[in-house]
Amino acid sequence: EDKVVQSPLSLVVHEGDTVTLNCSYEVTNFRSLLWYKQEKKAPTFLFMLTSSGIEKKSGRLSSILDKKELFSILNITATQTGDSAVYLCAVENTGAGSYQLTFGKGTKLSVIP
Amino acid sequence: DGGITQSPKYLFRKEGQNVTLSCEQNLNHDAMYWYRQDPGQGLRLIYYSQIVNDFQKGDIAEGYSVSREKKESFPLTVTSAQKNPTAFYLCASRGGGLHFGNGTRLTVT
Numbered sequence: 001e002d003k004v005v006q007s008p009l010s011l012v013v014h015e016g017d018t019v020t021l022n023c024s025y026e027v028t029n030f031r032s033l034l035w036y037k038q039e040k041k042a043p044t045f046l047f048m049l050t051s052s053g054i055e056k057k058s059g060r061l062s063s064i065l066d067k068k069e070l071f072s073i074l075n076i077t078a079t080q081t082g083d084s085a086v087y088l089c090a091v092e093n094t095g096a097g098s099y100q101l102t103f104g105k106g107t108k109l110s111v112i113p
Numbered sequence: 114d115g116g117i118t119q120s121p122k123y124l125f126r127k128e129g130q131n132v133t134l135s136c137e138q139n140l141n142h143d144a145m146y147w148y149r150q151d152p153g154q155g156l157r158l159i160y161y162s163q164i165v166n167d168f169q170k171g172d173i174a175e176g177y178s179v180s181r182e183k184k185e186s187f188p189l190t191v192t193s194a195q196k197n198p199t200a201f202y203l204c205a206s207r208g209g210g211l212h213f214g215n216g217t218r219l220t221v222t
Contacts, residue, residue: 009153034210042203042213043156088155090211099144100171101211105155 002027006089006104013111017079021107023089024071031099033065033072036088038106043088046074079111116140119204119214126198126221134189134217136204144207145187149173149200150216156203162187191219 003026013019025033032050036043047056049065049072056063060079065072076083086106092099117138126132138145144163148156158171162181176195181187191198198221204214 004155041215045210045212048210090156099207100158100161101146101156102158103148103156105153 002091002093002100002102004089004091004102004104006087006107008107009105010108011110013079013109015079015081015111015113017111018075018077019079019109021074021076021087021089021109022071023073023104025089025091025102026070027091027093027102029093030067031092031094034090034092034101035063035072035074036090038086038088039084046087076109079109081111081113084109084111117204117206117212117214119202119217121217122215124217124219126219128221129193130221131190131192132198132219132221134191134202134204134219136187136189136214137185138187138206138212138214139185140206140208140212141184142206142208142212143184145181146205146207146211147171147177147179147187147189148203148205150203151200159189159202191221 005024007022034048035046047063052067060077063074086108088106089104090101120135146161147159157173160179162168178190202217205211
């Protein structure tokens, strides 16, 4: 059974801090790993990672994948209160000719002024 | 604008009633998905459909049913057999990643 484990489950930081969120996985027929940010409603897409060691960056957010050790990290530098959200990690497999995503439970980040 | 529309945003039902959640997309995506989200549980796959007139069970399909008669539409019915239906339901379609609707929060009392 595919498995995605995120840590920590929740985190409280002060504005300006740097945070690292972790995602480890066990999945057959790995295709990609995705990060989403979820505030009140629909998750919004952040990154899709398919290759090891290549950092993806968007503003203060960055992410990298290690396919040998089966994990990914999401970094947020100079955090702001608007970064407060649940961050979801999902792994996509290609079993049985179809694409399926398995999600972790998420990391709830709270950024306090 | 292209996107996924879920309706209604909030839904309240009495125990024992079936209820249908709507999901419509105009992204021309073939694959569509239904997820359930409970506090502290992440997203769990209920059903998915790769193409019109075809769908498969996900990890927690018991007590749910779907149909896919049109490419644009993938409604989810929560039946009275679902033991714990109160949750946040997310519909998604796939095209270069997963695109989500804004969800329906179902409360059954």
